[in-house]
Amino acid sequence: MEKLAILWDSTALAHFETGQIVMMLVGFLLLYLAIVRKFEPLLLLPIGFGALLTNIPLAGFSEAGGLLYYVYKVGIDTGVFPLLIFMGVGALTDFGALIANPRMLLLGAAAQFGIFATLFGAIALNYIPGFEFTLKDASAIAIIGGADGPTAIFLASKLAPELLGAIAVAAYSYMALVPIIQPPIMKALTTQQEREIEMLQLREVSRREKIIFPLAVLLLTILFLPTATPLVGMFCLGNLMRESGVVDRLSNTAQNELINIVTIFLGLAVGSKLSADKFLTLETLGILGLGAVAFAIGTAAGVLMAKLMARFSSNPINPLIGAAGVSAVPMAARVVNKVGLQANPHNFLLMHAMGPNVAGVLGSAVAAGILLALVG
Amino acid sequence: MEKLAILWDSTALAHFETGQIVMMLVGFLLLYLAIVRKFEPLLLLPIGFGALLTNIPLAGFSEAGGLLYYVYKVGIDTGVFPLLIFMGVGALTDFGALIANPRMLLLGAAAQFGIFATLFGAIALNYIPGFEFTLKDASAIAIIGGADGPTAIFLASKLAPELLGAIAVAAYSYMALVPIIQPPIMKALTTQQEREIEMLQLREVSRREKIIFPLAVLLLTILFLPTATPLVGMFCLGNLMRESGVVDRLSNTAQNELINIVTIFLGLAVGSKLSADKFLTLETLGILGLGAVAFAIGTAAGVLMAKLMARFSSNPINPLIGAAGVSAVPMAARVVNKVGLQANPHNFLLMHAMGPNVAGVLGSAVAAGILLALVG
Amino acid sequence: MEKLAILWDSTALAHFETGQIVMMLVGFLLLYLAIVRKFEPLLLLPIGFGALLTNIPLAGFSEAGGLLYYVYKVGIDTGVFPLLIFMGVGALTDFGALIANPRMLLLGAAAQFGIFATLFGAIALNYIPGFEFTLKDASAIAIIGGADGPTAIFLASKLAPELLGAIAVAAYSYMALVPIIQPPIMKALTTQQEREIEMLQLREVSRREKIIFPLAVLLLTILFLPTATPLVGMFCLGNLMRESGVVDRLSNTAQNELINIVTIFLGLAVGSKLSADKFLTLETLGILGLGAVAFAIGTAAGVLMAKLMARFSSNPINPLIGAAGVSAVPMAARVVNKVGLQANPHNFLLMHAMGPNVAGVLGSAVAAGILLALVG
Amino acid sequence: MQQDIGQLLIEAATLLVAGMTFVFLFLTLLIGAIHVIAWINQRLGAEPTIEHAVAAPAANPTEPSQGVISAISAAVHQYRKQHR
């Protein structure tokens, strides 16, 4: 009987705190979003599961000696996991559409306005009592507008580790919400006529150009923004492995098994940061709000930039493709395609939107480098 | 010549101790069992090889700076390797048969009697001079009766690391011996008539039930047995990845490359614990004996429970399936099927035995959690 | 404006040192060799990329906290990466040709003369002012003659870590240059008649022999050269997994995903050692020169040994196959085949050259063990 | 020492009883849980076939947006109210 009493005392029932219960509900919510709603399930499923595990009383998953503690220490504290994901994403990315039409980079640049405007907004939020975001906090939050998960996690782990959980959750949630957030903004800023514009077919890009491209990107980053070289460097390594054609077995492993393994652990480690004391705060509400703003502003800036470019371009440019500049590859490009098809059933914008889409990845990595250099 | 003398002195010949030679023979024996007899080769081959390497004089595989030293520190001391294996096993497990016939869980519960009775037996063995098992030792030994490798390694690494080598070897050896240990017990406890019983076909289980099931298991474990959540949690994560259908690439990696990589290292690390001073002891003999007893008792308890259930059940129950409750997936279920076929050539019990079989995995993880809570 | 000034100061432009620029050019040269010339691209591409990354001013890839710093610490300092590569190579190696014609081992032995003669040469180089090679340095350099990348990296990491970058680059470069270095030597030492010799077909080797072989190699190494057991042991583990036929899933993972993952990191870590202060030295020139000499001597020794054996053999032996004894699997065997075909269009030596070729792998691992025992 | 073993034996016996009790309780609870799951599953009606789910991956994550964010927001508010 005494043993049963000890067993009872070792159950969680006697030790649950409200915050842990609420966070478990958040974990279940993330699992629901991942499984039923299919919101970025590759990340949100492990994140949600990690949130469940880390909030179990007495289990100690995230305390010294616990599984999630080790995973976080080894993979996120060091920055290794997001960099490996970035290498894998590089190996998965085809820059052909961007090389064929390099001006699309300007759309990727414009969409970063979402990041920097949000940085300003986060600081302005300090006027509301209860918010006390530092510049570092604000930068880490603003990067959500980059719509790029590993970049956000990497920057947050450097600038504001205590906000990492909320930032990662917001980043992946909004990336999943791109099909809902973007279309109204895209439609509000364009006319039916503009949305109907068909674009010229892209030229073919040679293998040689695709090989030199990542090296050129790396070289420019080295020269002008060394703080961005971890992210950009690993991305370019992955892309070079892909395009060089001489290390296909390494490239395939980076695109598949390696990125899968790291994704499982990255998700669990991010989930381990979803504890009540770090997540159930006013800051989280601010982060959720600012993240939505960042996405909206980035989308708008991309579309407006595309309209501006269309005016000066001899070739027709459909301003919808500007929305793809926020990255969120390939979701944003698909959304562009869908909205374009609604306006004109013969208008296939997918390939044209891939250019600004991958440009947005580079753009937000560059923005992250700038923030590291100036704020970090 | 002097150099050749130094070389000679640096050979192992001048430094071998008897114990190392004996342990190498044990290593070769394990390799023989794995390769020729096909005893659980996935684990016994690396374990046997690890035993060879760790006993080489002067090579220092298991001393600070040696390969096996690192592997053990990183993977077993932290508990990470068995947990990752458990995640992979979860991703490999189909709970359909159990969900279709949930009462089979009682068979998985009954078979754990092998564990707790052996715990008692291990303490009783202390009456024989030379044995001095503590409660922790006894618990780590008893878990062999759970017939589940990673559970045994995980618990032994927490409760009795110095016995880990012998316990792991015994666990995997007996799991391989299931086709020899179980049938006589099964036949002794059942009549020919009972063994001939055919069971009703199982209902189909929906995908939704399969998705909710691992979450329900996790929830109950969180509420009532937090100490079991590392094992059960990782198992349920793997199973959820499998059944959710939205992260197939993660599930496939967990089932294949990741579990393979971890298996190689886990085996080597376990083998590194097969040193003469830790293995060639009276305790090892006790462990081998107790392990066999644990398997036998677990099998008997499962069969007797099935007979009891058959009496109160409206649907026919073949008591043979109780033997599958010890887990040893899928070997035990196959043995049930085979013995059933011997009695009645039209009696295919495989699917019916899968229910108690996977229930046994949960049962022994729960038993491990109880031992951790009460003894750890 | 001030921010832009800080940004400017945080660019690399203001901080580049000559040495870093030169080393980046070396990095680009390695990438060129890997991608355009297809020189051992699996290693030289990541090595070259690692050289680029490690020489970026302000980025700190190889300083405490940097990505390459962690990778080097975890994988090379510990010796784990080369050993895992060796396990994978073992799983990829078929010893059939060697078992069918075991005398080929003598060719693998003779070719190691390249290693030991170069060790002598490296010390002799000390007479030239500016060179001050210790015995350890000389041994690490000489192993380049073993024509085996992981062996060279493993030995260099133990005996002369500060030379590791140059040694690894030289080893892989010369392995890629085998088709240029070897043929002239082979032709100079053989007559047209000798090159035309056709050899008898090899007997078939049973699976049982292939299983026992790696265990026999390991046993001899344990008995007579424990210092070689890390390399030989992991190699034999891989080969045993391959040949045993009972752990195919482990063997496949070791041959594919695991070796690929480790190769990426090993290359990057080696590249991280290509810093100006360690690479742009007189020693590097010495290493490059000695490496070429080592390859040439090894090739010659192999061919001469084959001529000697031909004299005493009842079966015909084509002396060209001696050149394959330097290992560089499978490149050297292919070169033998090609030169043989030039002399006699019906002379397919590939299978006959595979024997000395894999013997050369064992030979250089043994040589590395000897150097570790006598010099380490 | 014989006495010590006796005491250990008693402890082991209690473990045996407590352990088996708990295992049975726990797995019986799980049986109940499975029945509840099956009942819920029936109430929810036919699930979308897997074909459908595969054919339209990440297709229509419609309207939940408001729901999601406001659910998290509500949770935070709730919690903060209690812990002020």
Add this chain to the structure above:
Amino acid sequence: MQQDIGQLLIEAATLLVAGMTFVFLFLTLLIGAIHVIAWINQRLGAEPTIEHAVAAPAANPTEPSQGVISAISAAVHQYRKQHR
């Protein structure tokens, strides 16, 4: 504190301007780089088709040997001359 926020806001505004300027400068440079790459690519003429490259992997790494080693050697010499 309100003052502090004011100062932070000014910093944030500068970051906004400096950041966007830099992003545009950087990606504009990259546009230039892509044009240069395309120009180089055209000058180099048709590349060996991929089929060829696959068909002859590691086939003829001819003559570069001298070039390679001597290039590294030259680099070392050059560097050592400057840093004596």
Add this chain to the structure above:
Amino acid sequence: MQQDIGQLLIEAATLLVAGMTFVFLFLTLLIGAIHVIAWINQRLGAEPTIEHAVAAPAANPTEPSQGVISAISAAVHQYRKQHR
């Protein structure tokens, strides 16, 4: 210093001789081992074909049970007897 180099050279020469001797001895032993393996293999007779082995994986691990456990037990006893 020149003297030191001389001494190192002598050491290197000894290494050269000792190393090559050992390499040859070792690999010659291995030749012998391979012949022994081949001889054993012939004595054991035809091996079960691989097809069979694959067709019946983990099929009949019969009777060895006693052998295995008692082999380990014997080893432990043997060892303990000697080390008492």
